[in-house]
Amino acid sequence: MKKYQFVAQSITKYIQDNNLKHGDKLPKMTELMAMFKVGKSAVLQALSLLDQQGVIYKIQGSGIFVRNSSNLTGYMSLVQNSGFTQTLPDVTSKLIRFDLLQEPPLWAHKRGLPDSACYEAVRLRSTAGKIFVLETSYFTQSEIPFLSKEIVKGSIFAYIRNGLNKEIRFSDKLMKIRKLNLQEAKLLGLKEGDPTLEVREAFYLSQGQVFDASKLVYNYQNTEFFDQSPDELV
Amino acid sequence: MKKYQFVAQSITKYIQDNNLKHGDKLPKMTELMAMFKVGKSAVLQALSLLDQQGVIYKIQGSGIFVRNSSNLTGYMSLVQNSGFTQTLPDVTSKLIRFDLLQEPPLWAHKRGLPDSACYEAVRLRSTAGKIFVLETSYFTQSEIPFLSKEIVKGSIFAYIRNGLNKEIRFSDKLMKIRKLNLQEAKLLGLKEGDPTLEVREAFYLSQGQVFDASKLVYNYQNTEFFDQSPDELV
DNA sequence: TAGTGGTCTAGACCACGGG
DNA sequence: CCGTGGTCTAGACCACTAG
Numbered sequence: 001m002k003k004y005q006f007v008a009q010s011i012t013k014y015i016q017d018n019n020l021k022h023g024d025k026l027p028k029m030t031e032l033m034a035m036f037k038v039g040k041s042a043v044l045q046a047l048s049l050l051d052q053q054g055v056i057y058k059i060q061g062s063g064i065f066v067r068n069s070s071n072l073t074g075y076m077s078l079v080q081n082s083g084f085t086q087t088l089p090d091v092t093s094k095l096i097r098f099d100l101l102q103e104p105p106l107w108a109h110k111r112g113l114p115d116s117a118c119y120e121a122v123r124l125r126s127t128a129g130k131i132f133v134l135e136t137s138y139f140t141q142s143e144i145p146f147l148s149k150e151i152v153k154g155s156i157f158a159y160i161r162n163g164l165n166k167e168i169r170f171s172d173k174l175m176k177i178r179k180l181n182l183q184e185a186k187l188l189g190l191k192e193g194d195p196t197l198e199v200r201e202a203f204y205l206s207q208g209q210v211f212d213a214s215k216l217v218y219n220y221q222n223t224e225f226f227d228q229s230p231d232e233l234v
Numbered sequence: 235m236k237k238y239q240f241v242a243q244s245i246t247k248y249i250q251d252n253n254l255k256h257g258d259k260l261p262k263m264t265e266l267m268a269m270f271k272v273g274k275s276a277v278l279q280a281l282s283l284l285d286q287q288g289v290i291y292k293i294q295g296s297g298i299f300v301r302n303s304s305n306l307t308g309y310m311s312l313v314q315n316s317g318f319t320q321t322l323p324d325v326t327s328k329l330i331r332f333d334l335l336q337e338p339p340l341w342a343h344k345r346g347l348p349d350s351a352c353y354e355a356v357r358l359r360s361t362a363g364k365i366f367v368l369e370t371s372y373f374t375q376s377e378i379p380f381l382s383k384e385i386v387k388g389s390i391f392a393y394i395r396n397g398l399n400k401e402i403r404f405s406d407k408l409m410k411i412r413k414l415n416l417q418e419a420k421l422l423g424l425k426e427g428d429p430t431l432e433v434r435e436a437f438y439l440s441q442g443q444v445f446d447a448s449k450l451v452y453n454y455q456n457t458e459f460f461d462q463s464p465d466e467l468v
Numbered sequence: 469t470a471g472t473g474g475t476c477t478a479g480a481c482c483a484c485g486g487g
Numbered sequence: 488c489c490g491t492g493g494t495c496t497a498g499a500c501c502a503c504t505a506g
Contacts, residue, residue: 002475022346023442029492039477041275044493052286057404057442060492061485065312065442068346078409079313079463110258110303154303173304174309176401177411177454195411195429195454208257208291208299209466220411220429227407229313236494263473272497278474294473295504 007036007046012055015066022068026056028065054228067228075226076132088127096187097122098149104138104213111172111202112210117141121152124187134187136215143211156173160211174200180217188219191225195220238279241270242415245284249300256302260290264299299460309460330421332383338372338447343403345436346444351375357384358421366456368421369417370449377445380408394445401440408434414451415418422453429454 011026020026027035032043047064050056058064076088099120104113119139124131137156139147145162151159160166175197182192196217203212240423246261254260261269266277284290292298310322333354338347353373358365371390373381378394385393394400409431416426430451437446 004475028490040479041476043477048282052405054404057438058492059440059442059485060483062441062491067404067442067453075408140370170288170301171463172288173459173463175312175459175461177431177452178455179429192476193427195413195490197411197431204291208293210302218411223411225407225409227313227409229405229407238494262471274498277500279494292473294502294505296472297504298473 003036004045006048007032007038007042008049010036011046011050015055015069020066021106022066024066026064032040039174045127052230054230060223074225078225078227088132090128091151094124094126094128095149095153096124098152100141101138104140107200107215108138111145111200111213113202113213114140114142114206114210119144119147119152121147121156123152127222130189130219130222132219134184134217134219137215138213140211143205145208156212166211167189167204169208171201171203182218188217190219190221197223236270237270237276238283241266241272241276241280242283243269245280246289249289249303254300256300258300260298260300278389286464288464309458312459312461321423322366324360324362326360328360328388329355329383329387330358332386334375335372337357338374339436341449342372342447345434345447346438347372347436347447348376348444353378353381353386355381357386361456364453364456365422366453368418368451368453370451372447374445377439377443390446400445403438403440403442405435405437418451422451424453424455431457 011032014020014026015085015219026032029040031042033040036043041049044121047056048057054067054085056064057067068078073089097120101118101120103109103115104118108118109115118141119137121135121137123135123137123138124133125133139156144164147156151163159166160168177195177197179193180188180196184190184196185194188196197220199214199216199218201214201216202210203214205211244375245266246401248254248260258407263274263277267274270277274407281290281292285292288301289303290298291301307323316402333462335352335354337343337349338354342352343349350356352375353371355369355373357369357371359367359369373390381390385397391402411429411431412424412429413451414424414430416425419428419431422430431454433448433450433452435448435450436444437448439445
C-alpha cells in the first residue's frame with residue numbers, strides 16, 4: 001500500500017475514532033507529517049484524496065477541517081464509478097435475460113462500444129429486498145471473451161477486476177428524467193407513466209476502450225442519491 | 235495566475251487547437267515540463283486538474299491521452315458546484331417570490347442553515363427561452379446581510395463572489411425522483427404527476443458555514459445531465 | 469530492457485487568516 | 488506579525504507498458 005493511501009485511511013479512522021464533526025480541526029500538516037513519518041507531498045496527496053471524497057476541507061492560513069459526513073446510508077452516490085456496491089447494503093440481482101448478440105444496439109455503439117459481438121445482460125437489482133434499478137448491460141466480447149449466467153448473477157465488475165485482472169478506470173454518464181413504459185413498470189413493480197431516472201453509462205478500461213455500455217432505469221420509490229462536491233477547479 | 239492553472243489551460247487549448255480526439259496522445263511529461271518551463275509538480279497538478287475534469291487520462295508506463303469530450307452542449311453537469319451557468323447558454327430568471335423571513339423552513343435548517351433571519355427567493359430559470367428549473371433558495375442574513383430584487387433577478391452567486399467578495403467552496407446534494415404537484419407543474423408548464431428530479435443542496439463558504447440552502451425542481455422535458463467520472467480513489 | 473508515468477523527499481518561498 | 492496551508496523546484500527511486 002502506498003504511503004498516501006495509508007495516511008488517508010489513517011486520517012479517516014482518526015476522524016471516526018475521535019468522533020469528529022463538521023468544522024472540527026485536524027492536526028496541522030507538520031504534525032501529520034510527524035505522526036505518519038512521511039514527507040509533505042505524501043500528506044498533501046492524502047489530503048487531496050479526502051478532499052475529493054468530501055471528507056475534509058482546508059483553509060489556507062487556518063487549518064484542516066472535517067466535513068459533514070451526514071448519514072448517507074441508503075443513499076447512492078451518483079458519481080462514484082462502481083455505483084451502488086459501495087454504499088448500499090445487501091445488493092442482490094435477478095437475471096431477466098442473458099444472450100450473446102452479433103452486435104450491440106445503436107445507442108451502445110454510439111457511446112463507444114465496438115460494433116462486434118457482445119453479451120447482453122438484463123438484471124433487476126435489489127438492496128435489502130427492495131428493487132431499485134433495472135439494468136441493461138452490453139459487454140463487448142473482444143474485451144470480455146467469456147461470460148456465464150453464474151458470473152452475471154453475481155458482480156460482473158468483481159469478476160473483471162479479480163478474474164480477468166482488468167482495471168476499470170472511468171466512465172461517462174448521460175442522464176434524463178422520464179416516464180416509465182409498461183414493460184419497465186411491470187419489472188420494477190410500478191405503474192406505467194411513473195417517474196424514473198434513466199442513466200446511460202459507458203465504462204472504460206485502463207487503455208481507454210469502452211468495454212461496457214449500460215442503461216439503468218431507477219425505481220423512484222426506493223432510490224435517493226447524494227453528492228458531496230469537493231473544492232472546485234479553474 | 236498560478237503556474238499549474240496556466241499549464242492546465244494551455245493543455246486544454248492545445249487539445250482544441252490540434253483537434254485531438256479520444257485516445258490521442260499528448261506530449262510526455264518531460265516535454266510538457268520543457269514546453270511550459272516548469273517543474274514536474276506544476277505539470278502534475280495541472281494534469282490532476284484535467285483528470286478531475288474528465289479531459290485526460292494517464293497510463294503509467296505509456297503516456298497521457300485525451301478523453302472523449304462528447305458534445306455536451308445543452309447538458310447540465312450534475313456535479314459542478316455553480317450548476318448551470320457553466321455549461322448552459324443564455325440563462326435567464328423570472329422572480330416568483332422574494333421575502334425576508336424570521337427563520338428558514340425546517341428542512342433548510344436541517345441541512346445546516348442557521349436558524350435565524352433569511353431571505354427567500356423563488357425563481358423560474360430558463361435556458362434559451364425554455365424553463366428548465368424551479369429554484370427555491372434560502373440565504374441566511376448573517377452571511378448575506380443585504381439582498382434586493384434586482385440582485386436576485388441576476389446571478390446571486392456572482393454578487394456574492396464579486397460584490398461581497400466571498401468564496402463559495404463546496405456543496406452537499408441530496409436527490410430524488412418524484413412526481414410534480416399541481417403548483418410546481420403550473421409554474422414549469424407541465425402537468426401534475428409528471429416526473430421530476432428534486433435536488434436539495436447546501437452551499438458552504440470558505441470557513442465551512444452554510445449560507446444557502448436550495449431546493450431545485452427540474453423540468454424533465456428540457457433537462458439532461460452528464461457526468462464524467464475521473465480516475466478513482468481507494 | 470528502455471522509457472514513461474508515479475511516489476516521495478527536503479526544502480525554499482508565497483499567500484492567506486487571525487490575533 | 489506569526490503560523491498555517493499552497494506552490495514549486497530538483498532530484499532519487501519505484502512500477503508499469505510496450506517493443
